[in-house]
Amino acid sequence: MIKNEYHVIGVMSGTSLDGIDLALVTFSFNNTWTFKINSAETVPYSEKWQLELKTLINHSKEALYLIDQYYTDYLADIINQFILKHSINTIDAVCSHGHTALHQPEHQLTYQIGNLPQLSRKVKQTVVCDFRVQDVALGGQGAPLVPIGDELLFVDYDYCINLGGFANVSTKEQSKRIAFDICPLNIVLNNYVSAMGLKYDAEGVLASKGEINTALLNKLNNLDFYKKSYPKSLGLEWVNTIVFPIIDSYNLSVKDILRTYVEHIAIQISEVINQKQKASVLVTGGGVFNLFLINRIKELSKNQISIPSKEIIEFKEALIFAFLGVLKLRGENNCLSSVTGAIKDHSSGKIFQL
Structure with missing residues (x-):
């Protein structure tokens, strides 16, 4: 489907479990790509779905497939409500990430629920989804996938940092786009404030009142993952088996855990963004609203930290998954081997049509 303008809905559910992000985006191509976010919103998860998604890795494959069917139906309902609410009449495609249930690229395994063919039937639209599987089959990490959007939509920045469930970075090195997960972020912070009945540490106020535990900080900074070269990516399994046990072994107060983390x-x-001098750094994702964290990054960084509009902060990933779908519809590469480690650049994703 080659044309100069596309109207698509991007749908994203991240590991921080704050909800489903939806964005109606118009993409225009005239030698370069431009975009306009027309409507966007986050639909929070119910407590039931939050608990279900948090424990996906504990299920058998059979149980996971059943949850996948329920989740796909649920996702279809959310998308249909979004279309109705915003009176959307022209849609080229719904481009959906789904929600990651399993991500073990070293075992050639990645599974995102919500990407079943029934999604297309229930929303009565062309759906482009399941963007990670092909990359893993080609020897890649299947993540991160956002860097093609950084490459083509956010060309003015030396670094694009996303502060979500995990922090990740996208940049250019020797004219090639590279990207990798930096460390777990909201997936850890939100876990510890949940014990206090909170969904997140608003503006980082609790963390700012804590004390750094140097022994814990040093142990975290010395984890093997940080010594590995890219491409590399993280998943919930790694956090559950490595990070949480280390933190919990210190028996600290929540405030001290937050401050240290x-x-x-x-x-x-x-350490990542200081490798270039006088670099421009775009920072997006929910972690941007943790003002204490942002101030600590600014204090440790030598570079210019740029915070974009609230719309881009919150919906950049939904925007870029919408863009991945457009590139797939055009048969153009949306997955870069220099980023994921796959054997070649490729056009990833499945297209379901009515």
């Missing part, structure tokens, strides 16, 4: 995040991010 925020410092860990700021150190890991600053």
